[in-house]
Amino acid sequence: SDLSEAENPDEPMSYADIGIIDENFDDQDAISKPRKSNWQTLRSRPLLFGLAATFLISLFASRNRFGGISGGALPVSPSGAADLFSKYIESWHLVGMGSAASSPPWLVILAIASAITFGKVWLFLSAFFLLMPTLAFFVMYRSAKRFGLSIQFSVIGGLLYSFSPVIWNSINQGRLGTLAVALIAPIFLSLFPRTLKFETIGWRKIYSLTLLAALLAAFSAIFLALWTAIFIFLFSKSIFDRRSEIKTVGLIKFFMRDDLNLITRNFALMLIPALLNVPWSASVILHPTQILLDPGLPLSGGSLLNVLLLNPGGTSGIPIWILTPFVIFLIALIFSKRFTFETTAAIGLLALASLLSQIHIIGHGSSGRVWTGSLIIFIEILILSPALKIASDLIPNLRLSKLGIGHFVSVSTVLVSILSALATGGWAISSGANSLAFISSLSDTPSRPKTLVIGRVNEQLNYFITRGSDLEIGDPDVAITTPNELQKAITELISGVGISSSKLIGSYGIQYLYLRNPVDEAIARTIDGIGGFTRSSSTKSGVTWQVVGSYSRLSTMDATKAITGLNSTQVGGADELKSPGTVMLAEKFDTGWKLIVNSKEVELLRSPIGLPYFEVAEVGTLTLLHDGIRHRAFLSLQLISLLTVLVLSLPAGRRRREVPLEELS
Numbered sequence: 132s133d134l135s136e137a138e139n140p141d142e143p144m145s146y147a148d149i150g151i152i153d154e155n156f157d158d159q160d161a162i163s164k165p166r167k168s169n170w171q172t173l174r175s176r177p178l179l180f181g182l183a184a185t186f187l188i189s190l191f192a193s194r195n196r197f198g199g200i201s202g203g204a205l206p207v208s209p210s211g212a213a214d215l216f217s218k219y220i221e222s223w224h225l226v227g228m229g230s231a232a233s234s235p236p237w238l239v240i241l242a243i244a245s246a247i248t249f250g251k252v253w254l255f256l257s258a259f260f261l262l263m264p265t266l267a268f269f270v271m272y273r274s275a276k277r278f279g280l281s282i283q284f285s286v287i288g289g290l291l292y293s294f295s296p297v298i299w300n301s302i303n304q305g306r307l308g309t310l311a312v313a314l315i316a317p318i319f320l321s322l323f324p325r326t327l328k329f330e331t332i333g334w335r336k337i338y339s340l341t342l343l344a345a346l347l348a349a350f351s352a353i354f355l356a357l358w359t360a361i362f363i364f365l366f367s368k369s370i371f372d373r374r375s376e377i378k379t380v381g382l383i384k385f386f387m388r389d390d391l392n393l394i395t396r397n398f399a400l401m402l403i404p405a406l407l408n409v410p411w412s413a414s415v416i417l418h419p420t421q422i423l424l425d426p427g428l429p430l431s432g433g434s435l436l437n438v439l440l441l442n443p444g445g446t447s448g449i450p451i452w453i454l455t456p457f458v459i460f461l462i463a464l465i466f467s468k469r470f471t472f473e474t475t476a477a478i479g480l481l482a483l484a485s486l487l488s489q490i491h492i493i494g495h496g497s498s499g500r501v502w503t504g505s506l507i508i509f510i511e512i513l514i515l516s517p518a519l520k521i522a523s524d525l526i527p528n529l530r531l532s533k534l535g536i537g538h539f540v541s542v543s544t545v546l547v548s549i550l551s552a553l554a555t556g557g558w559a560i561s562s563g564a565n566s567l568a569f570i571s572s573l574s575d576t577p578s579r580p581k582t583l584v585i586g587r588v589n590e591q592l593n594y595f596i597t598r599g600s601d602l603e604i605g606d607p608d609v610a611i612t613t614p615n616e617l618q619k620a621i622t623e624l625i626s627g628v629g630i631s632s633s634k635l636i637g638s639y640g641i642q643y644l645y646l647r648n649p650v651d652e653a654i655a656r657t658i659d660g661i662g663g664f665t666r667s668s669s670t671k672s673g674v675t676w677q678v679v680g681s682y683s684r685l686s687t688m689d690a691t692k693a694i695t696g697l698n699s700t701q702v703g704g705a706d707e708l709k710s711p712g713t714v715m716l717a718e719k720f721d722t723g724w725k726l727i728v729n730s731k732e733v734e735l736l737r738s739p740i741g742l743p744y745f746e747v748a749e750v751g752t753l754t755l756l757h758d759g760i761r762h763r764a765f766l767s768l769q770l771i772s773l774l775t776v777l778v779l780s781l782p783a784g785r786r787r788r789e790v791p792l793e794e795l796s
Contacts, residue, residue, distance in 0.1 A: 177282055177283055177286040178272065178282065178286055180286070181268050181272065181286045181289050181290055181293075182265055182268065182269065184290070185264040185265040185267075185268045185290070185293050185294075186262070186264075186265045188264065188556045188559055188560060189261055189262070189263070189264045189265060189559075190261070191559075191560040192559040192560050193260065193261050196257070196260065196261075197257065198253075198257060199253035199254075199256075199257065200253075200256060200257055200260060200305070201305070201601075202304075202305050203303070203304035203305035203306070203427075203428070203430055203446065203447070204304055204305045204306050204307070204425065204426070204427035204428045204429070204430050205256075205305025205306075205307055205427055205428075205604070206427060206428065206601070206602040206603055206604050206605075206606060206607060207601040207602065207603050207604070208252040208253035208256055208603070208604055209252055209603045209604060209605075211250045211251065211252065212241075212242040212243075212245045212246065212250040212252060213242075213250070214252075214603070215238045215239065215241055215242035215245075215252065215604070215605065216238075216239065216242050218234050218238055218603075218605045218606075218609075219234045219236070219238045219239050219242075219605075220766065221234075221702070221759070222723060222757055222758075222759025222762040222763075223702050223721070223723065223757040223759070224606070224609045225598050225701060225702070226598075226602075226606045226607075226609055226610045227595065227596045227610055227611070227613060227719075228596060228613060228614060228617065228639060228718065228719040229718040229719040229721070230609045230610060230611045230719070231721045231723055231757070231759075232414055232608075232609040232610075232611055233410040233411045233413070233414045233609070233762065233765070234411065234605055234608065234609055235349065235411050235426060235605070235608050236349040236407075236408050236411055236769075237307075237308070237311070237349045237350050237426060238604070238605045240346070240349060240350075241255075241307075241604070252604070256307075259310070260302055260310075263298065263302055263310055263313075263314075264293040264294070264298065264299075264302075265293070266314055267289075267292055267293040267298055267313055267314065268289040268290060268292065268293035269289065270314050270317045270318060271288055271289040271292035271293065271317050271512070271515070272285045272286060272288065272289035273285075273317070273318075273321075274288075274317035274318065274320070274321040274512070274516065275288040275289065275515070275516050275519065277321045278321065278516040278517075278520065279520065280516065280519055280520060280523060281523065284519045284520075284522070284523050285519075287519065287548075288515050288516060288519050290552055291456065291457075291515065291548060291551075291552065292317075292511060292512075292515060294551070294552040294555040294556060295441075295455060295457065295511055295555075296441070296442040296443070296448065296449040296453065296455055296555065297309070297313070297441070297442070297443050297504050297507045297508055297511065298310070298313055299448075299449055299555060299558075299559055300442070300443055300444070300445055300447075300448040300449055300504065301313070301504055303447045303448065304430055304445055304446060304447060304448065305427065306425060306426075306427065306430075306502070306504060307350075307426055307427060307604075308350040308351055308425045308426035308427065308505065309350075309351075309425060309502075309504040309505050309508065311350040312347060312350050312351050312354070312505045312508050312509075313508050315343065315346055315347050315350075316347060316508055316509055316512055317512050318343065319340075319343045319344065319347060320509075320512050320513065322336075322339070322340065322343070323340065325472050327365065328393075329393060329396040329397060329400065330392035330393040330396060332396065334396075334779065335779070335780060335781075335782070337396055337399055337400065338399075338403075338776050338779045338780035339780045340400065341399060341400060341403035341404055341407070341776060342407070342776055342777070342780055344358055344400075344403075344404040345403065345404040345407035345408055348404045348405070348407075348408055348412070349408055349411075350426060350505075351425070351505045352415050352421055352422045352423075352424065353422055353423065353487075353505060353506065354505060354509075355404060355405065355408065355412060355415065355422075356415070356422045358404055359401060359404070359405055362397055362400045362401035363401055365397045365400075365401075366394065366397040366398055366401050369393045369394045369397050370394060373385075373394075403772070403776060406768070406769070406772045407769060407772055407773055407776065408769070409765045409766075409768055409769050409772075410761075410762055410765030410766065410769070413765065420492060420493075420494055421494060423487065423490065423492045423494075423501045424492060424494045424608075425502050425504070425505065426608060427604075427607055427608070428602070428607045429492065429494060429498065429499045429502070429607075430445055430446055430499055430502065431445060431446070431499035431500040431502075432444055432445050432488055432499075432500050432501060432502040432503055432504070433445055433448065433451075433488070434488070435485055435488055435489060436451065437451055437488075438481075438484050438485050438488045438503055438507070439458075439481070439485060440454065440455065440458060441455050441457045441458060441481075441507050441510060441511065442455060443502065443503055443504040443507055445502065449555060449558060450558070453551060453554045453555060453558065454547060454550075454551055455551050456544060456547045456548040456551055457510070457511050457514060457515070459543075459544050459547060460514045460515065460518035460544075461474075461477055461478075461481075461510075461514050461518075463518055463521060463544075464477070464514055464517055464518060464521070465478075467521055469517070469521065470517035470520075473513045473514060473517050474514070474517075476509075476513050477509075477510045477513040477514050480506050480509055480510050480513075481506075481510055483506060484503040484506040484507060484510070487501045487503055487506075488500065488501060488503050489501075493612075494610075522544075580598060580599055580640075580642055580684070581596060581597075581598060581599075581639070581640050581641045581642055581643075581684075581717075582596070582597050582598075582599060582641070582642070582643040582644070582645050583596055583621065583636065583641050583643070583644045583645065584596070584597055584645045584647060585625070585644070585645070585646050585647065585654070586646070586647035586673075587647075587649065587651060592625065592651070592654075594621055594625075596613065596641065611719075614639075614719060614720075614740075614741040615741070616635065616740045616741050617635070617636070617639055617740075617741075620632040620635040620636055621636070624636070624657075624658070624661065625654060625657070626657075627657040627660075627661060630661065630662065631663075632661070632663070633661070633662065633663020633664055633678055633679060633680075634663060634680065635740060636678055636681070637663070637678045637679070637680050637681035637682060638681075638682055638717070638740060638742065639682075639717050639740075639742065640681060640682050640683065640684050640717025640718075641678055641681060642677065642678055642681045643667075643675055643676065643677055643678065644658065644664055644675070644676040644677075644678060645673055645674070645675050645676075646658070646673050646674045646675075646676075647672070647673040648671065648672055648673050650673060650674055655674055658676060663678065663679050663680070664676040664677070664678060664679065665677045665679055682694065682715065682717050683696035683697070683699070683717070684699045684704075684716070684717050684718070685697040685698070685699040685704045685706075685714070685715075685716055685717075685755060686714075686715050686717075687708060687710075687712050687713065687714050687715070687747075688712050688713045688715065689710045689711070689712040690710075690711070690712060697714070697753075699755070702756070702757055703754070703755045703756040703757065704753075704754070704755040705752070705753065705754050705755070706752075706753060707750075707751070707752055707753075708728060708747060708749075708750050708751060708752070708753045709750055710750060711747055711748050711749060711750060712747060713744055713745070713746055713747070714726060714733075714744060714745040714747055714753065714755075715738075715742065715743075715744045716742065716743045716744065716755065717742065718742075718743065719741070719742075720737050720741055720742060720743045721743070721757070722735065723757045723758045723759060724743050724755070724756075724757055724758075725755070725756050725757070725758045726745045726747075726753060726754070726755050727753065727754045727755075727756075728747055728749065728751055728752070728753045728754075729749065729751035729752060733745040733746070733747055734746070
């Protein structure tokens, strides 16, 4: 029978005959495994669950912010990336009464990043704020993985980080600098060595660290200041420790030795981040108060209690009753005594943040209490992975031990963490979705050159000078204080005692005065009655006056005191001077202003009210320009330094004779 079956070629062969599966298998009776649902797939893949959860919550929370966004600390986006490059290269900025301050380097970084959206800055920022919680989750997840945590604990760390109050407060308040720090800092700290023995680190890693430090410093002046101060101390200490050798061989011979690994590395770490951020870093040194200002318009942070609870607070921020588990994590680290470096650094930064939060700072065209969000970001990163590492080591022991205080503390921490994440997510998609405090649009101001805008905000009367358009990204960062003479004239105008205030205001080239709604009728009557202002319109947006006798931006006054306007571009100007006299410029005084008449440079003078002017004794062709030679020199130094550090941080190639034969074969 078996023989006849083998000889029959038409009989189908069984799978058992070829030894693939068991002969008892009957594929007709096979039962296929049920397909997993999408929820089961997410549960078995925690990383995918974390990405999906953060994105969906952010999507719901951003339902009122699709399209171009501006608000809080975030000004209006420019028309394209080219405008950001122009702002960075220009030596004179048309903000307020003008400014020669150096633009921050993050403008170039933002312009390069917006290449993803084909140079549309508004589109990039919209996508950035939408994806910020998801990106924060992922970078923290990767950082926790590098720390040695399991996938599950890394996902937990990423979720706690992405739902922390400082992230969502920064999103709702338009704090671009803090959000950039929140993405870069986890990568930087995961690569930063946990030892001060930098002499054991290779030069390639040193240059890579300085590149990341420079990137962080571009978005946070306070990080640049702390980094530089720390390595100035370490550099000085490394030299001081070898003072006996310096006395023996002399300073010059000492620095020519080849056993200076620690000194040279400390010097590189101290200098390069600041060098890669010139000329902005140089201006920060000259104006130290800039260290306490974040990118964009300054908004006040929260109270001391907010900072101590690691919730930076501020306008439209997460309520203080939504507790964050990071405080519990810090306490746990203090008692564990395992991660002394991270614990000490976190406590030091928390003390610094508490101190700075009580300081009231003026700058970037406004004023407010110092924002400490960037410091809180570093505190959270420093304590999160070590706390989760302790938890991962503790949980197996708790399972085997009797019920005790450790179990109650663990359960309490878990409950606080879960409730904090749920409450933050619930707040984000409910009241938080409507809490981005949009800037009062300057487009409500008449489209006029140099308009003095006066308005009341929270029972406080404020004023600013606009050039007829909204403040764009980068403008507040170069805004400087209004000249004292002009401040005095505006104060006297509002108080009603400045009879000649219109004349001085007009000398600065301010052609219109605009009183925004809600209009203070007492101030309106004062302006009407003080003289020198002609009411030109009154609408639901506000009241507009024209300043009588206001000067053109560039004008000349001859011997008869007759004033004639001259052709002027945005920054410079060129025209034919028909009679000798005084050439006046209605911009803030700066030594960079140059006037050339008939190929000869005319001496720059300063008027009693703080305006630049030139005494010209001949007629002919004149050219006005702002000489930014120092600015261009710093930019050249920055570019050369950047290219050098980039090359040195890349992997080095090897000569063919240095490659082993095994690799060649």
